[in-house]
Amino acid sequence: MTRWARENRETGRGSLFAVERPPRLVLRFAAVLSFSLAVASAVILVVVHHFALRQSERAATHHAGLLASALLQREVTARDFDRRVSPARRSELDALFRTYVRAEDVVGISLVRSDGLVTYSTDHPSIGTIASRTLAAEAATGTIVSRQRASGTSLGGGGEKTLETYAPVSPAASPGAALVAQSYEPIEGAARSAQLRVGAVLEALLLVLLVVFVPLLVRVTRRIKAQIEHIHRQAYHDDLTGLPNRVQLFERLELAVRRAAARDNHLAVLLLDLDRFRETNETLGHDAGDDLLRQIAERLGAWIDPGQLLARLGGDEFAVATEYREEKEVDEIAHELRSAIEPPLTVAEVQIAVDVTIGVALFPRDGRDADTLLKHAEIATHTAKQWRVPLLAYSPAVDPHDPEEIGLVAALREATRNGEIRLHYQPKVNLQTGAIVGLEALAYWQHPTRGLLPPGAFVPAAERTGAIRHISRAILPAAVEQLAKLAELGTDCSIAVNLTAIDLLDVKLPRRLEALLRRHGVDPGRLCVELTESTVMADPERSQSILERITATGVRIAIDDFGTGHSSLSYLKTLPASELKIDRSFVSDMIVSRQDRLIVLATVRLAQSLGLRVVAEGVETEEVRNALREIGCDFAQGYLYGRPGPIEGIVSALPRSSQVAA
Numbered sequence: 001m002t003r004w005a006r007e008n009r010e011t012g013r014g015s016l017f018a019v020e021r022p023p024r025l026v027l028r029f030a031a032v033l034s035f036s037l038a039v040a041s042a043v044i045l046v047v048v049h050h051f052a053l054r055q056s057e058r059a060a061t062h063h064a065g066l067l068a069s070a071l072l073q074r075e076v077t078a079r080d081f082d083r084r085v086s087p088a089r090r091s092e093l094d095a096l097f098r099t100y101v102r103a104e105d106v107v108g109i110s111l112v113r114s115d116g117l118v119t120y121s122t123d124h125p126s127i128g129t130i131a132s133r134t135l136a137a138e139a140a141t142g143t144i145v146s147r148q149r150a151s152g153t154s155l156g157g158g159g160e161k162t163l164e165t166y167a168p169v170s171p172a173a174s175p176g177a178a179l180v181a182q183s184y185e186p187i188e189g190a191a192r193s194a195q196l197r198v199g200a201v202l203e204a205l206l207l208v209l210l211v212v213f214v215p216l217l218v219r220v221t222r223r224i225k226a227q228i229e230h231i232h233r234q235a236y237h238d239d240l241t242g243l244p245n246r247v248q249l250f251e252r253l254e255l256a257v258r259r260a261a262a263r264d265n266h267l268a269v270l271l272l273d274l275d276r277f278r279e280t281n282e283t284l285g286h287d288a289g290d291d292l293l294r295q296i297a298e299r300l301g302a303w304i305d306p307g308q309l310l311a312r313l314g315g316d317e318f319a320v321a322t323e324y325r326e327e328k329e330v331d332e333i334a335h336e337l338r339s340a341i342e343p344p345l346t347v348a349e350v351q352i353a354v355d356v357t358i359g360v361a362l363f364p365r366d367g368r369d370a371d372t373l374l375k376h377a378e379i380a381t382h383t384a385k386q387w388r389v390p391l392l393a394y395s396p397a398v399d400p401h402d403p404e405e406i407g408l409v410a411a412l413r414e415a416t417r418n419g420e421i422r423l424h425y426q427p428k429v430n431l432q433t434g435a436i437v438g439l440e441a442l443a444y445w446q447h448p449t450r451g452l453l454p455p456g457a458f459v460p461a462a463e464r465t466g467a468i469r470h471i472s473r474a475i476l477p478a479a480v481e482q483l484a485k486l487a488e489l490g491t492d493c494s495i496a497v498n499l500t501a502i503d504l505l506d507v508k509l510p511r512r513l514e515a516l517l518r519r520h521g522v523d524p525g526r527l528c529v530e531l532t533e534s535t536v537m538a539d540p541e542r543s544q545s546i547l548e549r550i551t552a553t554g555v556r557i558a559i560d561d562f563g564t565g566h567s568s569l570s571y572l573k574t575l576p577a578s579e580l581k582i583d584r585s586f587v588s589d590m591i592v593s594r595q596d597r598l599i600v601l602a603t604v605r606l607a608q609s610l611g612l613r614v615v616a617e618g619v620e621t622e623e624v625r626n627a628l629r630e631i632g633c634d635f636a637q638g639y640l641y642g643r644p645g646p647i648e649g650i651v652s653a654l655p656r657s658s659q660v661a662a
Helices: 003-013 025-075 087-100 133-140 184-236 246-263 277-284 285-305 327-341 369-389 401-418 459-465 468-488 509-520 533-540 539-553 569-574 596-610 623-633 647-652
Strands: 106-111 116-122 145-149 164-169 176-183 266-274 307-312 318-326 346-348 350-352 356-363 391-393 421-430 438-447 451-453 494-498 527-532 554-563 580-581 613-617 633-635
Touching: 003 145, 025 087, 025 145, 025 184, 087 116, 087 569, 106 133, 106 468, 116 176, 116 580, 133 145, 133 176, 176 184, 176 494, 184 246, 246 307, 246 318, 266 285, 266 369, 266 596, 277 285, 285 307, 285 327, 285 346, 318 356, 318 369, 327 356, 327 391, 346 356, 350 401, 356 369, 369 391, 401 438, 401 468, 421 569, 421 647, 438 633, 451 533, 451 580, 451 596, 459 468, 468 494, 468 509, 468 527, 494 554, 509 527, 527 533, 527 539, 527 647, 533 539, 533 554, 539 554, 596 613, 596 623
Parallel strands: 356 391, 438 494, 494 527, 527 554, 554 580, 580 613, 613 633
Antiparallel strands: 106 116, 106 176, 145 164, 164 176, 266 318, 266 356, 307 318, 346 350, 421 438, 421 633, 438 451
């Protein structure tokens, strides 16, 4: 464990990769449901209380109406409403009400004229005051109306809240009405009683629901939790090793990047690619390969600190994300990872030495989001494998990818359809006679916006993306057609066309070449196919087969850029080539470099001893030309004899003897 990892463990740092706790959905559902039921119950109780209150008020109003119609209709006369009653009449009415009105809730009775004047009241101080003119007038017409009066404002009610009912004293219109003041406490008591009864029923129902549904909810919760954990594990973990997978790595790394940006911390992503894992799989079987991956995962898991993140991306790739302070700590972590992985393992009773290549990308230097960091770590890993180095940090210098290359395939396909690929030709001359004996066809792109592009501007990218096949399919017919036109001019010059490893994957290439030559009536010996050493060595056996079929048609084969690739004399001996071209890197400096001169001399003698004609590329000075003549080189090609150009300029430079007079 690194010093940084130990400090993280001791101080509790390293929480950038902590997983956010998922929401407890079932608990939330239960809480929301309980809250909803509580609110619903409260609303029901409020409604019930309001309804019971209105019912009690209607009952009290009805009781007051009965009192007025049963008692006052017989005993009260119209003269009682004319003016305030006399003391004698007041005594009579007091005695009447004391005798016949015994209801405890009736706190006072008054006679109110239609204009609101109180002509009599059991509360004597209220006589002569003004009650509600509107309600008194409405009751005088035969309608029973009522209203609540707050404490201290009720007529004859003292200091308590009352319900005042204005009731007609006769069925017909009368000059006034009876005002019956009733205590509001019994009305509210009846409403509360009804509310309590309903509340008790609701509480009992809720209790039953809890007793019945809580155990069910617990079982459902456990089942849902288990299913969620199972789905989460399938979605976010690798089935073979149990480690987080690419999806979880991306999400947690994205979260860690945001946290690191907020805290101004640094992150490192290390991508580990096992070397020769494919050999283990193919030799010992997939079960052994799976066992190897599980053992590697266990070793990494034992080394990883809780504050770091380990994941399996798929295949033989693992990733480690960690926090760091100084870049040297990342190197230390990488070396410790290698030390953890590389001790021999026993798989299928065979001891295996495991090597690993590690690519590193750093936040924020190499990327500010998870996607960019992972992509750059992968680029660093793949480049490290190509360079055969165990550890490589990402930098733009090791990144061969260009976003513009993504659209290159489609653009070149359109270019070939639109006739934008143009052939320019460079002469090849006989060193002894100086006569032009052949031409090398080079593809130029007449780009609609960027103008004429030389091969170096797009051919390397086309080879990386596979778009080179579109170029080859365009230049082969054009070159054969040009051979036919040259024959009409009376020249027997050959034309050489460059092919790549992708072209050699096309098993139909020999047949297509033969058909092209037959259609245009061209001698196959005038067409030469040039291939680099790297092209041939990419798949020697397949190349051998395709090239033998090509030479069977009469087309000649030339080895291009000899000396710069992975040269193999055994394949040089067996390949059906008739020509060898020495790379310009040896030819151009052979005058000033003794080593280059010796290499050229040895190559010329070796090739000629094998029956191959030799072409020296990159001849730009007369001194180089003369030196090549001295060592016996057959042909030369370079700026000394002309730069690549349109065919018109080349034809005009051909010797007169090879042209038909105009």
